[in-house]
Amino acid sequence: xxxxxxxxxxxxxxxxxxxxxxxxxxxxxxxxxxxxxxxxxxxxxxxxxxxxxxxxxxxxxxxxxxxxxxxxxxxxxxxxxxxxxxxxxxxxxxxxxxxxxxxxxxxxxxxxxxxxxxxxxxxxxxxxxxxxxxxxxxxxxxxxxxxxxxxxxxxxxxxxxxxxxxxxxxxxxxxxxxxxxxxxxxxxxxxxxxxxxxxxxxxxxxxxxxxxxxxxxxxxxxxxxxxxxxxxxxxxxxx
Amino acid sequence: xxxxxxxxxxxxxxxxxxxxxxxxxxxxxxxxxxxxxxxxxxxxxxxxxxxxxxxxxxxxxxxxxxxxxxxxxxxxxxxxxxxxxxxxxxxxxxxxxxxxxxxxxxxxxxxxxxxxxxxxxxxxxxxxxxxxxxxxxxxxxxxxxxxxxxxxxxxxxxxxxxxxxxxxxxxxxxxxxxxxxxxxxxxxxxxxxxxxxxxxxxxxxxxxxxxxxxxxxxxxxxxxxxxxxxxxxxxxxxxxxxxxxxxxxxxxxxxxxxxxxxxxxxxxxxxxxxxxxxxxxxxxxxxxx
Numbered sequence: 249x250x251x252x253x254x255x256x257x258x259x260x261x262x263x264x265x266x267x268x269x270x271x272x273x274x275x276x277x278x279x280x281x282x283x284x285x286x287x288x289x290x291x292x293x294x295x296x297x298x299x300x301x302x303x304x305x306x307x308x309x310x311x312x313x314x315x316x317x318x319x320x321x322x323x324x325x326x327x328x329x330x331x332x333x334x335x336x337x338x339x340x341x342x343x344x345x346x347x348x349x350x351x352x353x354x355x356x357x358x359x360x361x362x363x364x365x366x367x368x369x370x371x372x373x374x375x376x377x378x379x380x381x382x383x384x385x386x387x388x389x390x391x392x393x394x395x396x397x398x399x400x401x402x403x404x405x406x407x408x409x410x411x412x413x414x415x416x417x418x419x420x421x422x423x424x425x426x427x428x429x430x431x432x433x434x435x436x437x438x439x440x441x442x443x444x445x446x447x448x449x450x451x452x453x454x455x456x457x458x459x460x461x462x463x464x465x466x467x468x469x470x471x472x473x474x475x476x477x478x479x480x481x482x483x484x485x486x487x
Numbered sequence: 488x489x490x491x492x493x494x495x496x497x498x499x500x501x502x503x504x505x506x507x508x509x510x511x512x513x514x515x516x517x518x519x520x521x522x523x524x525x526x527x528x529x530x531x532x533x534x535x536x537x538x539x540x541x542x543x544x545x546x547x548x549x550x551x552x553x554x555x556x557x558x559x560x561x562x563x564x565x566x567x568x569x570x571x572x573x574x575x576x577x578x579x580x581x582x583x584x585x586x587x588x589x590x591x592x593x594x595x596x597x598x599x600x601x602x603x604x605x606x607x608x609x610x611x612x613x614x615x616x617x618x619x620x621x622x623x624x625x626x627x628x629x630x631x632x633x634x635x636x637x638x639x640x641x642x643x644x645x646x647x648x649x650x651x652x653x654x655x656x657x658x659x660x661x662x663x664x665x666x667x668x669x670x671x672x673x674x675x676x677x678x679x680x681x682x683x684x685x686x687x688x689x690x691x692x693x694x695x696x697x698x699x700x701x702x703x704x705x706x707x708x709x710x711x712x713x714x715x716x717x718x719x720x721x722x723x724x725x726x727x728x729x730x731x732x733x734x735x736x737x738x739x740x741x742x743x744x745x746x747x748x749x750x751x752x753x754x755x756x757x758x759x760x761x762x763x764x765x766x767x768x769x770x771x772x773x774x775x776x
Binding site for chain 2: 298299300319320321324325329330332336338339340341345346348349350352353354355356359362398402
């Protein structure tokens with residue numbers, strides 16, 4: 249059974265169709281990349297999956313269970329986690345507390361188990377040194393790491409990453425890709441939206457291309473990136 | 488000289504009562520940005536609940552308050568879960584209108600049930616006992632207990648806020664409601680627990696309100712005003728600030744009354760305005776809003 253199965257998803261904002269009959273599935277353990285020009289509906293898609301928005305029609309199943317109308321916190325507990333393009337830490341909480349909230353409420357862990365798990369995650373993403381500072385005082389790179397660490401603290405089965413590499417230097421980006429790969433190797437299923445295509449193709453096994461809310465291509469990253477349609481719509485704009 | 492010292496002391500102790508009024512209001516506003524216009528009437532409602540429990544079980548007001556606390560927690564939880572949660576997330580107006588309506592309903596419901604007669608919680612000998620300081624100044628035991636209770640309540644709230652998982656959830660929902668949901672927080676439930684806690688504080692405030700002076704169903708709105716002033720003087724979001732705010736109003740009132748008995752209420756409001764003029768964000772504002 250697919251971990252995530254999306255069928256006929258549609259969402260309009262007035263006359264703008266942000267998601268137009270989108271259908272795809274994500275297998276357990278897969279890493280899927282999503283690309284598309286600005287305004288293609290990528291972030292809307294994530295909002296629909298994580299529960300910030302509800303679709304006009306279509307269904308979302310997680311591990312066979314219909315979560316189309318589930319509330320955001322229920323989806324978190326069911327195993328969906330997402331990171332935001334512009335990191336949104338709880339600025340008035342410390343870095344460690346940010347993770348604890350996620351572990352205690354998102355994964356129903358006891359305080360002691362949560363502290364243990366969060367310590368390990370902070371170590372893994374390289375934020376241990378900053379554990380006890382307020383999240384509001386972090387730099388951009390640290391915020392991006394916290395954004396991912398906090399999503400991880402909910403022990404997700406499906407991790408949605410929204411342009412997490414944007415705004416980073418080449419070497420920072422490389423380190424982040426390594427972290428994401430390690431995460432994927434440890435068994436987390438990943439769906440990753442990214443404009444930085446080389447970072448994306450280094451980590452994912454399959455690519456979906458969106459444009460004007462529609463899925464216009466899907467498949468092996470190399471094949472997708474070399475198709476004429478995608479080169480015309482996507483690379484044409486990027487270059 | 489002793490008169491002034493006495494007035495000052497009384498004011499500080501009275502500040503404990505105002506801090507208790509304010510702590511519940513501050514708790515709710517801090518977590519869910521809900522301005523509870525029924526807060527004062529809820530304090531009076533709680534005083535009548537304590538009065539009824541004391542009469543019904545034939546126990547003193549302290550025991551009656553203990554008995555009332557769990558009931559009031561559940562009442563607060565239910566009020567938030569069933570009614571107030573529906574008013575949130577649609578702008579400032581719906582919660583204001585609903586709590587204003589609630590305030591009118593409570594006041595008139597109490598008038599219907601208990602009439603407009605003045606009541607008092609009778610605590611027996613403790614009401615008149617005092618501790619002598621020197622030969623001319625005495626501190627009443629009940630006012631002293633009021634201030635001590637305010638300090639204990641604030642310590643407890645700070646502990647919950649900064650040392651427990653529940654408190655982290657309170658702070659996380661206050662910080663970013665949308666993200667907190669993505670972290671698995673069921674915010675309607677968290678808000679309801681917060682209102683339950685506020686009702687516990689309200690009930691403790693009601694005990695001391697009822698032991699200090701007479702009360703009747705119509706005096707709620709004025710308690711709300713004192714609570715507001717204490718919260719705003721202290722700066723939104725700081726529980727210790729509400730204590731300082733309460734004490735400032737309390738001292739202003741008793742010192743004002745010492746100058747001229749008619750100035751008591753006025754002096755409290757003037758102190759509030761003075762703080763607003765010089766420190767518009769209160770004495771201890773949070774660094775980020």
